[in-house]
Amino acid sequence: MNQTAHSVKQVPASSTVTFRSRPWAATLILAGGLTALLFGIALSVSFGAADIKFSVVWEAIFRFNPDLTQHQIIQELRLPRVLAGAMVGACFAVAGAIMQGMTRNPLADSGLLGLNAGSGFMLAVCFAFFPGLSFNYLILYSFLGAGIGAGLVYGIGSIAKGGMTPVRLVLAGAALSALLSALSEGIALYFRIGQDLAFWYAGGVAGVKWFQLKIMAPWVAAAIIGAIMLSRSITMLSLGEDMAKGLGQRTNLVKLAGTIIVLVLAGTAVSVVGVVGFVGLIIPHLTRYLVGVDYRWIIPCSAVLGSLLVVFADLGARMVNPPYETPIGAIIALLGVPFFLYLARKERREL
Template sequence: MKKVAYMIRSKVADNDKAGPAGAAPAVRWRSRPWAATLILTGGLAALVLGMLLSVSLGAEDIRFATVWEAVFRFNRHLTQHQIIQELRLPRVLGGAIVGACFAVAGAIMQGMTRNPLADSGLLGLNAGAGFALALCFAFVPGLPYMYLILYSFVGAGLGAALVYGIGSLARGGLTPIRLVLAGAALSALLTALSEGVALYYRIGQDLAFWYAGGVAGTKWLQLKIMFPWVAVAMVGAFALSRAFTMLSLGDNVAQGLGVRTGLVKLGGAAIVLILAGAGVSAVGVVGFVGLIIPHITRRLVGVDYRWIIPCSAVLGALLVVFADLAARMLNPPHETPVGAIIALIGVPFFLYLARKEEREL
């Protein structure tokens, strides 16, 4: 590992100038395992607390002792036990899984593309998956969730391919700002098409949930189908974490260290599509999680993706769980869309990053 770090440090300076136009400058090799350990332990403890609060609080507050009994000594004849088991537990677990999905997907995208503005919502993946779901609701109503999640993967892939294709057509090549502009334009187009399909086929009520973004409708069946896909993608992300670290320093550095960049990028793209598609199919279009969390994680633990990926998963889950809790507590008994709560944080953060990127260009 020391040899790898030395080789990276010796090549970073040359790579800063030799990198593609508009790419973010290569970052210095640094890692803070102590900070990552603190985030993982403290974040998991906070996540457990947040999940407990989320299960307990709502339109009807439930005592912690009742929550414990419903989880470990379930009595189907008790209404509160049914509320916990059938409504609140799948909701909070779905929020944690989806938060981890979006955060890890964003971290991988930012590392592979060296684009600090990369996010599944900003680069068309979420809108593509939403468009695929709109077509499914319109033409194949009642489609089982197993097929919905597959079509979400296809839609996310279509959105990403179109964004990269449109961004590459610009004179001067693909830059972070052009990529985001292409993603914003395509997302607006796909959203408009989805709404047109919803109006024509009168499925607006079904589709409104997906575009508002929320975990209220999460069921155990969805979690059972989604979890294997997410688990395989997370294992793959961690297996490729060292290669993602090299790619985040530039293709030239990665190739010089023996990384097969083409295969790594293909594997990373597949992982991102699975994570983003699974997230959208479960909770709808929730943006900015994959933009905010990776930046915070890198600031805290450094650039080593062996720490970034697990820490991003924990912090992403933490963000969505507490955002969903806030969405329920702001105006009870009515619920605010969780996507709107996260956007209140994400939009100013995006504007800050865009301004910073413009100054660096």
């Protein structure tokens, strides 16, 4: 292994490396996933306390009549909600893919490594000490909270005897997430802002407005475009830091750029949907299984599949116990917890 790594270091930066990938599968996923996503959006918009026909949905989108109640329901309530779900799913999935690629940690996820809890804690601080803060500032504080959470988790994980391992990082993330959640609840009780934080604790896209989408859309678009531009470098990092350096990659710069993108994606998603986990754990693994190890395909496919998961999870949240809504985080956890236990058991066997 050392001989292989040493030989890789001698490879010129201009050398071409071919990564194992399945472009045909990725193309099929992108085409089929986008089609399914459009269908899911239409289904989600039409389904609710008042079922609305597809034809009415079409008219409300392209020939909006403010005098019609159903058109107002679609434009003001359901359409922003489902579009927010699609963006949030893409955010969590791409953030998870980048984290897993850069750290080579199969258990990496913004929820498991403290980013979501850090963002939630900063939101609690904002509601308690800066009431009435605009959504622009909430997003910025959410970025800051995600950074604090990630920094504390990696700091705690690195001081353990034997250094950082995937399982230790997840344990540190779980402990810190519990601490930050407890602090958030304490702040909520003391300052009597539990009602304001209830939405972020449960996790959901109900109540999202167009102005929130307009603010978050540029952040999400810029971060995903940046992730795609960084995808080849992330692929090299996923094969080992020595190999990446041998191929001419400036690994520290790549890690810094990737970390910033992850913080933007996780912070933006949490500021809108709340603390929802496991999307960034499940989707990148599924995508790698389908398309291979090339992140030039993994990142866009993860964005599509992540959007698909959250849109249909939100639809399921409304179908479980109508007319009441089940928290979307609970729906996704039904898939995420067994998957996490499977990965943790597999990782333990490989240690």
